[in-house]
Amino acid sequence: MPQWPHIYSQVIKTPYEEGRMNFRVLTGYGSSAFVHHLLYTYERMSIDLILGMVKQQPITIWDHNEYVNLVQNTGRLRVRYYNASPPIHTKAVLWEGENGDLDIAYAGSSNLTWHGFRDYQELMVSADPGEILQSFPEDHLLKDCTDEDVFEHFQMQYQREPEVSDIDTSAIGAAVSGCPSVVLRLTQKRDDQVHGRSALNWGQRDGREPNQAYIPISSDIHRDNPDFFPDLAVEFTIITDDGESFVCAVAQQGRKAIHTNHDNSILGKYFRRRIGVPLGEKVEKEHLDQYGRDSITIYKMNDDTYYMDFSQRRR
Numbered sequence: 465m466p467q468w469p470h471i472y473s474q475v476i477k478t479p480y481e482e483g484r485m486n487f488r489v490l491t492g493y494g495s496s497a498f499v500h501h502l503l504y505t506y507e508r509m510s511i512d513l514i515l516g517m518v519k520q521q522p523i524t525i526w527d528h529n530e531y532v533n534l535v536q537n538t539g540r541l542r543v544r545y546y547n548a549s550p551p552i553h554t555k556a557v558l559w560e561g562e563n564g565d566l567d568i569a570y571a572g573s574s575n576l577t578w579h580g581f582r583d584y585q586e587l588m589v590s591a592d593p594g595e596i597l598q599s600f601p602e603d604h605l606l607k608d609c610t611d612e613d614v615f616e617h618f619q620m621q622y623q624r625e626p627e628v629s630d631i632d633t634s635a636i637g638a639a640v641s642g643c644p645s646v647v648l649r650l651t652q653k654r655d656d657q658v659h660g661r662s663a664l665n666w667g668q669r670d671g672r673e674p675n676q677a678y679i680p681i682s683s684d685i686h687r688d689n690p691d692f693f694p695d696l697a698v699e700f701t702i703i704t705d706d707g708e709s710f711v712c713a714v715a716q717q718g719r720k721a722i723h724t725n726h727d728n729s730i731l732g733k734y735f736r737r738r739i740g741v742p743l744g745e746k747v748e749k750e751h752l753d754q755y756g757r758d759s760i761t762i763y764k765m766n767d768d769t770y771y772m773d774f775s776q777r778r779r
Contacts, residue, residue, distance in 0.1 A: 466570065468585040475570050475588050476581065479559045480506050484567060486560035490600050492517040492553040495577040495768050496530035497699040500711045503538050504726045510540040513576065514606060516552025518545040518618055524769070525620040526701055526709040529629055531609045544606040547617050555580070556596050557588075566593035578698060578768065624707075631707040640763040640771045646685050646692055648722075649759045650735075650752060653682065657749050664735055664747040666728065674744040677732030678715070678723035679760065686719060692764055693719070702762075705773045708734060738774060 466474035476487070485508045494515050502509060513531075515523065531543040546552050555574050561567035572588035574580035607614055615627045624630040651658055659680070661669050667676030681693065693714050694700055702722075703709050713725045724730040733743055739755040741747055752758040756776050763771040 466588045466590075468587075469582070471574055471586055471588050472581040475557060475574070476502070476506075479568060480509055484559040484561060486510050486512070486564070488512045488558040488560070488600075489576050490514045490516065490552065490554050490556045491574075491576045491580075492551070492555065493521075493575040493577065494523075494527075495575075496527040496534070497701050497711050497768055498577050498581070499541065499543075500530065500534060500726075501578075501699040503534060503540060511542070513541070513543045514546060514552075514600065515543070516546045516554060516601075519547060519549070520551040522619055522621045525623040525629060525631055526703055526769075528609060528614075528620050529709060530701070530711060532629075535610055543609040545609065545614070545618055546601055546605060547607045548601070548605045552601065554599055555588075556591075556599055558593055558596055566597060569593040569596040571596055571599075578694075583767070631703060631709065633703075633705055633707050636703060636765075636771055637705065637773075640765060643763040643765055643771070644689070644692065645761055645763045646689055647759050647761050648679055648681060648685065650680070651749065651758045656758070658747050658752065664732065667732060668746050673729045675729040675732035675736065677735060678721035678728070679731065681714070681720050681722060683718060683720070693722075694767065697725070699725075700768050700770060702770045702772050703765075704734075705771070705775045706738070710734070 487509055489511065494513060499511065499513065502511060534541045535543060556571040557569065558566055559568045569591045570588040571591045572586065574586040574588050580586055607617055619626065622632045622635055624632040650664060659665055663680045664677045666678055667674045696715065696719060697713050699711050699713050701709055702712050710724050710730060712722050715721045715723050715725060736743055739751050741751050757774065761773040765771055
């Protein structure tokens with residue numbers, strides 16, 4: 465009977481390390497950042513995920529967009545939304561064995577999120593796989609997240625308008641006005657210059673992809689706001705003021721960096737496009753001066769989601 469704090473190891477990590485690769489999940493709620501973590505941590509794992517509460521309690525448009533991105537880019541994920549009533553609040557998982565037969569199953573209180581499998585006190589009970597399978601809805605009641613008509617059946621939170629996957633940044637900007645925030649400098653404190661071979665220029669060295677970058681976090685940010693950012697290697701989502709979203713993690717010694725951990729060039733390409741620097745080229749102080757800003761403001765919406773304001777400020 466796996467209980468907090470061992471649920472993650474006993475329900476996910478150990479079965480995978482014992483050779484199981486096909487992970488089927490029925491849950492009320494999920495986190496695309498946590499699914500991202502699973503897919504890039506366990507590189508032979510395939511996930512078939514059913515979300516049971518989407519119709520009654522919509523997920524965010526950036527979660528939906530990340531599910532679509534992961535489905536298309538990994539080839540190891542399927543995400544479906546329950547398209548009927550009453551909603552499904554069940555939390556159950558099934559592992560398939562080597563021959564594709566149902567092998568082990570658990571049911572309990574853990575949603576497929578960091579909270580459900582690490583942070584909150586939860587309980588997952590070993591169960592008969594055949595009985596658990598009966599709780600899974602029939603296929604005709606489900607819509608794949610990649611279906612062309614998905615927005616005809618589901619309206620997502622912070623979706624700019626129906627039928628469009630764009631993020632409504634104006635709604636988020638209003639929502640975060642009372643959220644805790646920190647200001648992160650994109651330049652060095654000692655001389656106000658852009659870092660030569662780190663931060664936005666992390667990839668500017670021999671043998672590296674030149675767009676690799678990270679957002680620096682100074683030690684005083686952690687000192688003054690110790691619980692603002694997650695622990696090392698815990699994935700979370702950053703939404704930007706211009707409608708982009710990235711799955712990121714805090715990394716490096718001293719927790720001094722935010723980066724997109726499976727492709728460290730994503731943030732570097734984003735900032736170069738934003739301030740008008742050609743991809744692959746070094747970012748200089750004059751580029752930030754011309755843009756009109758050398759820092760970002762990060763708002764904490766919740767433990768999984770942060771909003772980044774890098775809006776242009778002309779002098």
